[in-house]
Amino acid sequence: MLAALYASLFYAATAVLVAGVAWRVIEYARAPAPLRIPTTPAPMTRAGAAGRVAREVLLFESLYRSNKWIWLFGWLFHVALALVLLRHLRYFIQPVWGWVAFVQPFGVYAGFALVAGLAGLWARRLFVERIRYISTWSDHLMLALLAGIALSGLGMKYVAHTDIVALKEFMLGLIAFDWQPLPADPALLVHLTLVLALMVVFPASKLLHAPGVFFSPTRNQADDSRERRHVAAWARD
């Protein structure tokens, strides 16, 4: 019963996440960029512009120039999240790939870094007057959601272990459409429920910054307007 409920929820949430993000990405890609608006100085070539986007995605270059505290907490959070996600791959693949095994200990410690990063960002949102002013309820809820996921995850690792072998069988069963029982463990159910919620809100929330950053014209355009003529379809006479 529990397994069937969560299995169907996972299918539904995955469908929402994939379809929702695909819909947004298609909209971003289809919207024309009629004028060259890179924030200059900008790379003069497309390869250079791709490098600029890569630096934004990997290093948060602009944020670093802007505010060292937000950069520190934000970068810490995102890198930790990436490591934690990579670590979680082991629950979805069998046999476990070598590099996924290698990343396991880093992923565990990253869980703490993730919480630290979230705490720093949340503290700024609460205590820096300017950021408190611009914050909405959904900004706080998003932090609560992520913190809840992180803490329930760490709880299972360090406080009350769940039956991780059974969980992995449930996940592999999901992928193979061969449903297996799910351990009815409160920490696990909280963890999974919050993850489901995150997947569903992703395409309808500010989490769209993740695909959005690749489509930002001020970052991904080359400064080549004198050399190449660009005219959007709607702007042709």
Add this chain to the structure above:
Amino acid sequence: MAQAAVQAPALKEYPVIPILARDAMAASKPYAASDKMNEALGFPGKLVDNWQALAIEKMGELLGKYRSLRVFLDACVHCGACTDKCHYFLGTGDPKNMPVARQDLLRKVYRRHFTLAGKLFPKLVGAEDLTESVLEDWYKYFNQCSECRRCSVYCPYGIDTAEITMAAKEIMNSIGVGQKYTNEIIGKVHKIGNNLGLPKPALANTLETLEEEIKEETGVDVRLPLDQEGAEVLLVTPSADFFAEPHVYSLIGYAKVFHAAGISWTLSSQASEAGNFGLFIGSYDQMKKVASRVREAVLALGAKRLVVGECGHAWRVAYSFWNTLIGPFDFLDARYPVPQHICEMTWDLIKRGAIRLDREKNDQLVVTFHDSCNVARGAGMGGVPGGQFTIPRDIVRAACSKFHDMAPETIHESTYCCGGGGGLLTDELLDLRVKGALPRMEALKQVVDEHGVNFMATICAICKAQFTKVMPYYKFDMSMVGGVHQLVGNAIRLGELH
């Protein structure tokens, strides 16, 4: 006419991020355009009856036309990186002048009408209907953004508030809420050919007087030709250069450079304006229409090169948009960039030894350089990233022996707007303009105190007009501001006297 008292904030030793002062600038708004001014640009004369529905419809249209708008409205995470980057916020403390808060004025309506979360849970995600008070906020606070793009440098997603402001202005114009200063001026360009409404005879007269003045001063016949067919270069320059001070000294400087280098050139009465306020109101059509005069003029006169004078937003439009709007320029001399900035041309001549400058002529000056926002963050020079920073400074150094840059966090792409860009250079906004100049004035004061700087060179007509107006409020002499070509004009060797 009721006008808020103009109050200059005190200059502090070190820049301080202000404590929020809610609604500090809620009384600041520009005069509305008259029915005639709006209609001349094809906009409704006054607020239309079903304005809410039409505004939302226009927003939807713009979302389909501009990727920037669509991505920028979705991507913001409220991280706060931009909150202390806007000169208007730093000068006023009004939280709605924080870039993210300014964007949110539009974003909350976008969320309400174009996102599922905003339709279902408006309170949760900060979504709001487009009410009269929201529209009022739009008119006030999108007219407190100079579209300088400083925030876009610091945003982790490159969100450019200028794009949001332009979209908001386009929506407002489409429902009959036009701003007088910009719309009246665009009308003048269509009707007469330049922002100042200077007709051809007056222009010809001014240029003749200038020729006489140069002759008197130097003894040399330096020409300022108008509508001369077959000249090699068509110079398009802001109309303020024709008579406003200190702008006109740069015009004299350009003329001397052409003379000394032996390049035949002309101005055009048809394209007697480099400025393009179509940019400020975010209208592609208006921007294209204003720019098309330049293409017509260069074809009519048969010029082979297109050079643009000292004007910040004009250079952004010329450098970044002309090729798109009025190109291709395959009929022009391909050995030169099209368009070419006057600084690119002058620096090239200096490097080649085609003109010579005597630095001693400017020895009474200790110079700094103010990067204009649209040149710094919206355009380029010299075919290398950052050429827009090095080339004007190289020229200044070639023309003067004493040069000191202002603090690094206030120059190059981090430069602060003068406080008067984006279509805000109008008297009823003077209080805003004075306050918005604060960060630049603080940086200037530092080099004045430490290095005895007594001249701030810049290459933008709006910067020049704004600074001469607001600097006295900060106890600086207004003659401290001038163009790069003003310095060149002082120092250039014109050859043997007759």
